Amino acid sequence: MKSMTAFARTQTATDWGNFSWEIRSVNQRFLETHFKLPENQRHLEMKIREQIKQALHRGKVEVSLKLNENQANQAFEVNQTVLQPLSAAICEVQQTLMEATQINPLEVLNWPGVLGHEQAGEGDVMQRENELMAGLEQTLDALNAHRQREGQALAEIILQRCEAIDHYVNEAQRLLPEIIATQTEKLQQRIATLLEEYDEMRLHQEVAILAQKLDVHEELDRLRTHLTEVRHVLESKGAIGRRLDFLMQELNREANTLGSKSADSRTSQISVELKVLIEQMREQVQNIE
Incomplete structure (x- = not known):
């Protein structure tokens, strides 16, 4: 299990x-990747994306690569294809705007694509790419x-x-016979008060209706079943x-039903406690891959 x-x-x-490679990831419904790569390594983006897909399934992932090449081994060359139209654009701006200042050549060299390195041999390029991708895998x-x-920390929570x-479900199960008995007694008292003659058949009918309404055994059983499944899923890969x-x-649905059927303040409180605990779990689940 992964966060x-x-x-x-x-x-x-x-x-x-x-x-150096730097990777940050946060929760996201699907896998979403963002890259910050040196201009001369942009061609690796597809390989990087595929390698990330093999390692990660979900999350918003930000990948950054920083290069620091040995100055003694560098040979610079100016990319005329980029420089010439850039120079023409600068001249046009200076002619149009008399107040325009002179351009610092170093600023021009910093323009993307203007300054490049002398092309290395094919073998050197492949070796460098292999080293970069091995670093990404690491x-x-x-x-x-x-x-x-x-x-693992989320699983423990x-x-x-x-x-x-589980504790609250067992407590609700323990309280059910007492709650049904108490509600039956109250119903019997109401019927005896309302009817001039005690109608035992009417009492049994009302008790059956009340018992059906108060019966939350199915909800409690489903809560236990869902908890068993949660524990099973936590152990999955x-x-x-x-x-x-x-x-x-599903857990929240059963907790809501338990609350709507409650005829006792104790089971109503149990329903509230269950929903609080389920919400706490749901917040942690949002960070799980």
């Missing part, structure tokens, strides 16, 4: 320099390890809430967040 909230950062040193492993630690719900979210809805 969707995690962070990982790795740094790798190579012959040509060093690079960072994803660290991210998943963080997700698993967070997921959810299991604690399941234990508390893969993306389980949506399944747990569905179970939270």
Whole structure:
């Protein structure tokens, strides 16, 4: 079980320099990826996306790559295809706006695509890409390890809430015979007061109707069944967040029905406590992959 909230950062040193990957993830219904890559590594985006899909199932994921190449190994070249139209645009602006200041050449070099590195050999390029992708895999492993630690903590919180719900369900089960007996006695007193002659058949009919209304055994049984399923899902592998979210809805439905059928303040309070615990679990489930 994994949380969707995690962070990982790795740094790798190579012959040509060093690079660092940084990945942040937060909860999201589906897998959503955002990249911040150096201009000369944009072509790796599809490979990066596929590698993330293999490692993660859900979450909003932000991926950042920073390169720091050895200056001694760098050979710069100006991309004339980008520079020439940029220079023409600058001249046009300066001719139109007399107050325009002179452009600093260093600012022009910072324009995306103007300054590039001398093309390395095909073998060097492939080696660099392999090193970058290996670094990404290492960072994803660290991210998943963080997700698993967070997921384990969330699982413990959810299991604690399941234990508390079990306690309240058992308490409601214990109170049912007493509540039905008390309501039957009240009904018997009302009927005896309203009828001049005591009608035992009428009493049995009213008691049967009352018992049907107060019978929440099915709701309590379904609550137990859903809790068993929650515990089972928590032990499963893969993306389980949506399944747990569905179970939270079902638990809440049974707790609401228990409250609507309640004829005693104690079971009404139990219904309220159940809904509080279920909501606490639902908030944690939102962060589970």
